[in-house]
Amino acid sequence: MFSKVNDSRKSDKTYFAEGIRNNRNYAQKYTFTYDKKLTVVSPNANENVVSFTLDPQATMLIVAEYKDANTQFSWSFETYEIERV
16 A cells, blocks of 8 residues: 655655555565655665565555655655565
Protein backbone atom coordinates (compact mmCIF):
# COMPACT_ATOMS: atom_id res chain seq x y z
CA MET A 1 0.00 0.00 0.00
CA PHE A 2 1.30 3.47 -0.80
CA SER A 3 0.08 7.03 -0.68
CA LYS A 4 1.18 10.53 -1.69
CA VAL A 5 0.45 12.99 1.13
CA ASN A 6 0.71 16.78 1.29
CA ASP A 7 1.59 18.41 4.62
CA SER A 8 -1.08 21.08 5.12
CA ARG A 9 1.16 22.94 7.59
CA LYS A 10 3.90 23.30 4.98
CA SER A 11 2.48 23.57 1.48
CA ASP A 12 5.87 22.90 -0.09
CA LYS A 13 6.23 19.47 1.55
CA THR A 14 4.94 16.32 -0.13
CA TYR A 15 5.53 12.80 1.16
CA PHE A 16 5.41 9.25 -0.16
CA ALA A 17 4.28 6.71 2.44
CA GLU A 18 4.31 2.95 2.09
CA GLY A 19 3.15 0.31 4.55
CA ILE A 20 4.95 -3.05 4.52
CA ARG A 21 3.57 -6.19 6.20
CA ASN A 22 5.20 -9.59 6.51
CA ASN A 23 2.38 -12.03 5.78
CA ARG A 24 4.67 -15.06 6.02
CA ASN A 25 5.02 -17.32 9.04
CA TYR A 26 8.78 -16.63 9.25
CA ALA A 27 10.89 -13.49 9.64
CA GLN A 28 11.96 -11.65 6.50
CA LYS A 29 14.61 -9.01 5.83
CA TYR A 30 13.53 -6.15 3.55
CA THR A 31 15.87 -3.77 1.76
CA PHE A 32 14.38 -0.83 -0.15
CA THR A 33 16.41 1.53 -2.33
CA TYR A 34 14.71 4.78 -3.30
CA ASP A 35 15.31 7.07 -6.27
CA LYS A 36 17.24 10.28 -5.59
CA LYS A 37 14.00 12.21 -6.22
CA LEU A 38 12.99 11.15 -2.68
CA THR A 39 14.64 11.51 0.72
CA VAL A 40 13.72 8.84 3.26
CA VAL A 41 12.72 10.42 6.59
CA SER A 42 11.40 7.40 8.51
CA PRO A 43 12.57 4.89 9.57
CA ASN A 44 16.23 5.85 9.88
CA ALA A 45 17.95 5.40 6.57
CA ASN A 46 21.43 5.37 5.13
CA GLU A 47 20.85 7.95 2.39
CA ASN A 48 18.03 6.38 0.37
CA VAL A 49 18.46 2.77 1.47
CA VAL A 50 16.17 1.32 4.15
CA SER A 51 16.78 -2.13 5.58
CA PHE A 52 14.85 -3.89 8.36
CA THR A 53 13.66 -7.32 9.51
CA LEU A 54 10.01 -8.03 10.20
CA ASP A 55 8.71 -10.89 12.29
CA PRO A 56 5.61 -12.75 11.02
CA GLN A 57 2.57 -10.43 10.73
CA ALA A 58 4.65 -7.37 11.75
CA THR A 59 4.40 -4.07 9.85
CA MET A 60 6.64 -1.11 9.00
CA LEU A 61 5.79 2.32 7.61
CA ILE A 62 8.31 3.97 5.29
CA VAL A 63 7.99 7.71 4.71
CA ALA A 64 9.99 9.64 2.13
CA GLU A 65 9.86 13.30 1.21
CA TYR A 66 9.69 14.34 -2.43
CA LYS A 67 12.58 16.73 -3.15
CA ASP A 68 10.25 18.48 -5.63
CA ALA A 69 6.58 18.50 -4.59
CA ASN A 70 5.53 18.51 -8.27
CA THR A 71 7.21 15.18 -9.02
CA GLN A 72 4.71 12.65 -10.37
CA PHE A 73 4.54 9.24 -8.70
CA SER A 74 6.30 6.37 -10.46
CA TRP A 75 6.62 2.70 -9.54
CA SER A 76 10.27 2.98 -10.56
CA PHE A 77 11.01 5.19 -7.49
CA GLU A 78 12.01 2.09 -5.55
CA THR A 79 13.64 -1.28 -5.90
CA TYR A 80 13.54 -3.87 -3.16
CA GLU A 81 14.81 -7.24 -2.04
CA ILE A 82 13.16 -9.64 0.39
CA GLU A 83 15.00 -12.56 1.96
CA ARG A 84 14.05 -15.19 4.51
CA VAL A 85 16.01 -14.99 7.78
